[in-house]
Amino acid sequence: MRRKISAWQNAFQRVAILRPVTLVLATILHHADIILLRLSNGRLNFTAIMGLPVIELITIGAKSGIRRTLPLAGYPDGEKYILIASNFGRSKHPAWYHNLMTNSECFVNNKGLSGTFIAREVVGQERTQYWEFASSYYLGYQVYQQRAAHRKIPVMVLEPKR
Numbered sequence: 001m002r003r004k005i006s007a008w009q010n011a012f013q014r015v016a017i018l019r020p021v022t023l024v025l026a027t028i029l030h031h032a033d034i035i036l037l038r039l040s041n042g043r044l045n046f047t048a049i050m051g052l053p054v055i056e057l058i059t060i061g062a063k064s065g066i067r068r069t070l071p072l073a074g075y076p077d078g079e080k081y082i083l084i085a086s087n088f089g090r091s092k093h094p095a096w097y098h099n100l101m102t103n104s105e106c107f108v109n110n111k112g113l114s115g116t117f118i119a120r121e122v123v124g125q126e127r128t129q130y131w132e133f134a135s136s137y138y139l140g141y142q143v144y145q146q147r148a149a150h151r152k153i154p155v156m157v158l159e160p161k162r
Contacts, residue, residue: 003136009051016050017140019147026088033071042112045071052137055081058107059099070096074110074158075134081108081117082130085154086140089147097154108158117158127155 005013015021033045033054048054055074060067074081085097100106100119108117122130134155135141145153 003051005051009049012050013139017143022088022140026090030070034069037071042109047071047073050138056109057083057096058109059096060103062095062098062102068096068099072096073134073138074108075130075137076110077130077133077157079160081110081158082134083119083156083158084131084134084141085156086144086148089144091148091150093151093154097156100156105161106158116161118161119156119158122155122157126157130155130157 016025029046033047036045037043037056042056045054052073053075054071056069057072057074058067058069072083074083076082083096085093087094087097101121104119106117106119108115131141131153141153
């Protein structure tokens with residue numbers, strides 16, 4: 001069952017998953033989100049305009065060892081966050097996925113709340129459950145999986161570090 005979003009958010013999502021639009025978004029969306037987040041003191045970003053919950057994910061680069069900060073759709077499940085490594089249906093996993101696989105400890109900011117989390121990739125029934133959960137927010141994941149048919153899109157769970 002799809003989460004209730006406004007008619008304009010639904011329309012925006014439907015446009016966003018069109019192949020030419022996705023190609024542009026894959027290149028500029030995270031840069032545009034960072035700029036808008038800074039200009040609005042963390043209140044606005046383009047991803048949230050589509051009705052998606054956004055977190056700021058801070059990881060350590062898998063190759064560089066440099067701290068990386070990225071706004072991402074992060075779906076809350078109690079104290080956990082669910083991340084979908086769709087990379088807009090492109091052929092490779094996103095860099096943040098590789099960062100988390102190399103160093104599972106990460107930092108999350110969400111609406112003024114922040115904390116340290118441990119990331120893990122989920123498989124089997126747990127993956128299916130979280131995939132469906134995230135897909136209830138964003139219809140594009142099904143389209144992205146078709147485009148990236150050669151790879152299974154990873155689903156990551158971030159759990160608070162205890």
